[in-house]
Amino acid sequence: MAEGPRRRLRLVSTLLIGLVIVIVAQLAQVQLVDHSFYKAWAEEQRERPIAIDKPPRGVIRDRNGYVLAGNAVMCSVEADTAYVVDVEAAAAELGPLLHIPAAHVKQLLRSEAPWVQIMSPVSKELGDQIAALGLGGIRVEPLWVREYPEGVLASHVIGFCNAEGVGFYGVEGFHDTLLRPQHVEWEGPVDLASEQVPWRVAPVVLPQPGAGLVLTLDRTVQALAEQELARSVQEYQAEGGTIIVMDPRTFEILALASLPNYDPGRYTDFYGHDLLPFEDPAVSQQYEPGSVAKVLTVAAALDAGLATPETTYHDQGWIEVGGLRIANASRQAYGDQTVADILIRSLNVGTAWLATQMGPGVFYRYLQAFGFGRPAGVDLAGEVAGQLLLPEDYERWHDSNLGTNSFGQGLAVTPLQMISAVATVANDGTRLRPHVVGRRVASDGTVSTYQPMVESQAISPQTARTLIEVMVRVVEEGVPQARVEGYRVAGKTGTAQIPIPGGYDKEGTIASFVGFGPVPDPQLIILVKLDRPKTSSWASETAARSFRRLAARLFVVLGIPPDGTRMAEAVR
């Protein structure tokens, strides 16, 4: 070959080989050296987090399966602004339907944001109507809204859930984590409209709804308790009140009613109010229990072996404890009295005498065993511990506290702590943890049942039975207003002064009654607490009567036969 063509051929070959080397080098740079960078970039453009439809929050039911808190479907009207074909037409259609000016809709649709929410929530019917219009770029997304089909019923127990799906107060607040649905999000390929492209099979891990809760509450008992509370507040002109109904054998709360209450579905109505009614007074507000606490003083003395119901003492109308002169509420002297009379006549001097016989060590050990001074441990949000000063707290505790505490003054409890303490007596001296959740139903259907938890053996079963008999005499001889025809019931009144800065309020009292029955096999315990009743300041004239009416109805509703029928069955 001639020299000229050969040189040209070599030149072309060299150029081509050089070009190939450059291309290969570039390919190696892109595909090998910068592999991870380009891979991530590509995935970033193509793969986006895809949120799978959010499942509902767990349903709350009463013990018989009735829904107390469920989920309704509402809709959110949204727009992908880049895909709105005809802004004028869309605004003209949506404005009248959503009852907002079309100009406002137009402004939203012309916004530079890629996504705008036009209105949320709207009813499902309206959402369906808008979806049926088939407006390009307009989307109707379903969303869950918490619904309380029973309205105000048991509002304090249930609490409420806000628009973001966060629970507050009551069971909604306490079990928020359990009730919340699982949120599942996965990375996957999306198209230009950010819709999932199904060219890869999605992981079959569907988000699960929140766990369902079955409460110990009975909606019928709850409704009757609320009805009785409303009647009592009106009849005795009280400012508010609380009624708790419990099963003393299990410490299951059957009803928990407080006034004032609210509709959890309309909690936003109270925005801006100074006094919000959301806190449950039964667990979040403390009060001085007054004479109901005498039951515990007598229980302690009996259990410590320092007295029997027949033990006598001389009541001169007053007693001095720690330099403080303590008198009976009636300001009278009763002479020789038995320990049983202390409860029947509700004698402050008698309980103060018993407390001094026991001494602070024994007395406060029993009060703590009955659950005073610490939260009862109920599964409701916002429970407080109450207040029990102990001799160890030498800066605040005074010797006279021993005397005043013995009849329920100078210490503070929540209504739930008080009913739990008396329920301990009804339950042979064993204090369990009060609870409102009976069962938990996981999203896969697994049911976990609440197991009763023993908190303490406050007094012996023998002491408890002796005390119950004395408490029956309290109702039969001391507070006939609380008697329930056909049933033996035990109980104790409490008319407590209300502490204010610098002393006690001379105007109002807190009237309460805790009673249980039928004796000797108590199946119900009821606490009635009325705040500042005006028709009478005495619990025997107010709370005791409320107890009788409610107990009489509940015995029938719960199918508890009268004593005569039960005894006859027992004999057979």
Added chain:
Amino acid sequence: MSDFMQWVTHGIKRGRFEVSPRLALRLFALVVVLTVMAALYLMLVSRTAARGRHIQQLEAELFRLRRENEQLEVEIASEGSISHIWERAIELGFAPAEDVEFLRPVAGEP
């Protein structure tokens, strides 16, 4: 042929490219295998996409049914709420039970 191309190809000697039947068969087999593999891959991808779409539809249906179910449950609960029942009971003339008598079945008697 343009002057440039002629300049480029001037020095290339035309040769005879002879392919043996054996080599041709191997090349053909390779093409067939590659085609089959490509077809299988396409089939697999399209089937996966179809399955993915089907699963998406089933999920959407599941969520729709779940929503309807929850909605119905809440509506039923509202209709059967205590306040509703109370109103209906009063309308129908029911009254709270009073003086309830508990009957004791006696063994042996009907």
